Amino acid sequence: MIQAKRLLDCQTGDRFTVSQIRLEESLCHRLQALGIVPGCQIHVLYKKRIGTMVIRCRGARYALGAGAAKGIAGVRAI
Amino acid sequence: MTIAFAGNPNCGKTTLFNAYTGASLKVANWPGVTVEKKEGTYTCNGQQHTLVDLPGMYSLSTYTIEERVSRQFLLSGAADVVINVADASCLSRSLYLTLQLIEAERPVVLALNMMDILKKRGQRLDLEHLSQLLGIPVIPVCARRREGISALIKKALCADTVQQNPVPPFSHIPAEERFAWIEFVVDACLTGRRRAARTDRADALLLHPLWGTCIFFIIMAAVFLVTFSLGDLAKAPLEFGLDRLCSAARQGLDALCTTPWLISLIVDGILSGVGSILTFLPNIILLFFALSLLEDSGYMARVAYIMDGIMGSLGLSGRAFLPMLLGMGCTVPAVMASRTLETRRDRLRVILITPFMSCSARLPVYILLAGAFFGKYASLAALSMYGIGLLTAAAMAWFTKNVGKKEKQAPLVLELPDYKAPSPRTVILYVWEKIRDYLTRAGTTIFLASILLWILLHVGPSGFVSSMENSFAAWVGQKIEPLLVPCGLGMWQIAVALIAGIAAKEVVISSLAVLLGISNISSAAGMDALRSVLAAYGFGPINAYALMVFVLLYIPCAAALATICSETKSRLWTAGAAALQIGAAWILSALVYQIGSLFL
Known part of the structure; x- marks a missing residue:
């Protein structure tokens, strides 16, 4: 089953495919440079209650604040 | 030829730069250590090349x-070759920047660092094929072990003459x-399947x-308890040595029939002042050793997430905590580290709150005062300063949120x-740099401050004075003394020590040693003498704690103020920050003293 949602709504262990990024331009560029672009796969490694998470994308680990995670839309594979 | 090192943060550029130039720029395992462009030279076959x-x-x-600094440099065309x-x-992720650098039409050589990690993961990389696909030379290196660095520089030095194959044109492609x-x-x-790394288990x-x-x-x-307790053990031999040195110097100078004022200047001014600072060297070494382990292990970046x-809740991202954490070592690089923050408002707020984090220069003051007044609770009293500094920084961040x-x-x-x-x-280099800084400060700022203070304490409006009470320094101290009475610090000597401490925080100690006439102030006998001399003025543990709080919060040092000025590019803002620091120090130490006096 596939569910469309925001990265922020994912839980620890979820795998997520990015479909759209709606954030400030400069932040979009930063995520783009890290390889977080539509079509990429994200693995949520850890997530805090406040939404800050550690993700793995293209082999690298990133800490991502809730403000960034809520602007990343996509589908979660269950 | 000018060769620039460009690449993602934390990929080993500075380690390579250090290897070629013999520089000892700071390296650590977290992104954002280098915030400035640095230049060095590399000589090959008698020709000098500039490395950036x-x-x-x-x-x-x-x-x-x-x-922005990197982008401007790379697009200015100043680099003849770029080592990516x-x-x-x-x-x-690394290749995204590589493509952009190739498009910028400068000769690029790709230096692949950290191949050992790939190997540990059980993966292999076909470098020749990678070079063919990218159209640029690819050289494997291990910057930490300095492997492959001569092959890399050879390739870079002839890169501007080698025809590079263009990669597909990407300029307008999403x-x-x-x-x-x-x-x-x-x-x-890349072949082989990635095996679960140790990092995943540790995380x-x-x-x-x-x-x-x-x-x-x-x-x-x-980190701080080890710094206090182990450092104290290592301090004893240094105190003993200083004691011997002072006695030998006094006897030697007496034997040479030197005039008493010169003996006093050398023994009571310079040796007591500078020497008392040097005895804290073991504590400083331990603190920076522990911080370097945190920085080089990769834990530092995790702190931002934690x-x-x-x-x-204070209106800042976790990343803002990294400059604050660096501030526990030294305020100057910590203020500069605010550059890694995205917005100017966040940068200014971090610059404002970082000086409240207790730096290593304040450590000797806590050790001395806590050791003299709090006996077996000395480590706890000193540790509490870090808590108060952190809470003050947090409160200031909260106030400035809106x-x-x-x-x-x-x-x-x-x-x-x-x-x-x-x-x-890396650890040895990092600690050695800090030792060198400390010794340089002891030999310059603290040395000069000790001499200047001795002169100001022995010269008054009527010329050379026999009693310090009639000196210029006392006159200034007595003017400020009433302002410090609510904080329990109403002594002209303390006022003078605090003013002198603006040069460098350690100077508070050297000044107290000179002002109160206590040689080897950091030894057990010196601390006893300090306690009894101050007790004669009614100065007890609460006053000592208030003094520690004041030293924690007021202006870190002149160098920190200069850095704040250069980072904010505003003298008004710097003056405001200094006023805020003095105000916070006054209010909190007054609160400590007034509330403490009610109970004790």
Whole structure:
């Protein structure tokens, strides 16, 4: 089953495919440079209650604040 | 020829730069260590070449100040060749910048660092194929072990004459398609399946929502307790040596029939002043040794994630905690580290709060005063200063949250590197740099401050004075003394020591030694003497604690103020920050003294 949602709504262990990024331009560029672009796969490694998470994308680990995670839309594979 | 090192943050550019130039710039295992462009020279076959170490960047579209520095340099055409240092363990992301650098039409050589991590993961990379696909030379290096560095520089020195094959033109192609091509390249060159790394297992504990935060505070408390307790053990031989040196100097100078004022200047002024600072060297070494282990292991970046929630409630991202943590070593690089923050408002707020974090220069003051007045609770009293500093910084961040034009808070976006065993070379270099800084400060600022203070304490309006009470320094101290009475610090000697401490915080100690006429002030006998001399003025443990709080919070040092001025580019703002620091120091130490006096 596939569910469309925001990265922020994912839980620890979820795998997520990015479909759209709606954030400030400069932040979009930063995520783009890290390889977080539509079509990429994200693995949520850890997530805090406040939404800050550690993700793995293209082999690298990133800490991502809730403000960034809520602007990343996509589908979660269950 | 000018050769620039460009690449993602934390990929080993500075380690390579140090290897070629013999420089000892700071390296550590977290993104954002280098925030300035640095230049050095490399001589090959009698020809001198300029090497430029640029701050890390993920792409040519910049996000933070230090990235702008790199972009400007690379696009200015000042570099004849660009060595693109890439983290082989994170190849897809690294190649995004590589493509942009190739498009910038400068000769590029790709230096693939951290190949050892790939090997540990059980993966292999076909370098020849990668070079063919990218159209640029690819050289494997291990910057930490200095492997492959001569092959790399040889290739770079002839890169401007080698015809490079253009990669597909990407200029107007969306990032998704660039990454699709990059993935094609990586799939074609990288073989083997990634094995679960140690990092994943360590993170399961260190980034745990509850345990992670507890472990962080336990680690920090352990760092400072070790600094106090072990440092004190190592201090004893130095105190003994200083004591012997003072007696020998006095006897020697007496034997040479030197005039009494010169003996006093050398023994009571210079040796007591500078010597008392040098005895704290073991504490300083231990503190920086522990901080370097944290920085080089890869734990530092995790702290940003751990603290993101708390910092978020103060209107800052977890990344803002990194300059604060660096502030526990030294305020100057900590203020400069604010450049890694995205918005000017966040930068200014971090610059404002970072000086409240207790730096290493304040450590000797706590050790001395806590040791003299709090007996077996000395370590606890000293440790509490770090807590008060942190809480004051947090309170100041909270107060400034709604001040000024409100901008959207930039969320945390930070790479978390793999954990690795700290490199002995990096740790030794880091600690040695700090020792050198400390000794240089003792030999320059503190030395001159001790002499100047001795002169100001022995010269008055009527010329050379026999009693310090009639000196220029006493006159200034007596003018300020009434202002310090509510803080329990109403002594002209303390006022003078605090003013002198603006040069460098350690000077508070050397000044007290000179002002109160106590030689070897940091020894057990010196601390006893300090306690009894101050007790004669009614100065007890509460006063000592208030003094520690005042020293913690008022102006860190002249160098820190100069850095704040250069980073904010505003004298008014710097003056405001200094006034705020003095105000906070006065209010909090007055609160400590007034409330403490009610109970004790």
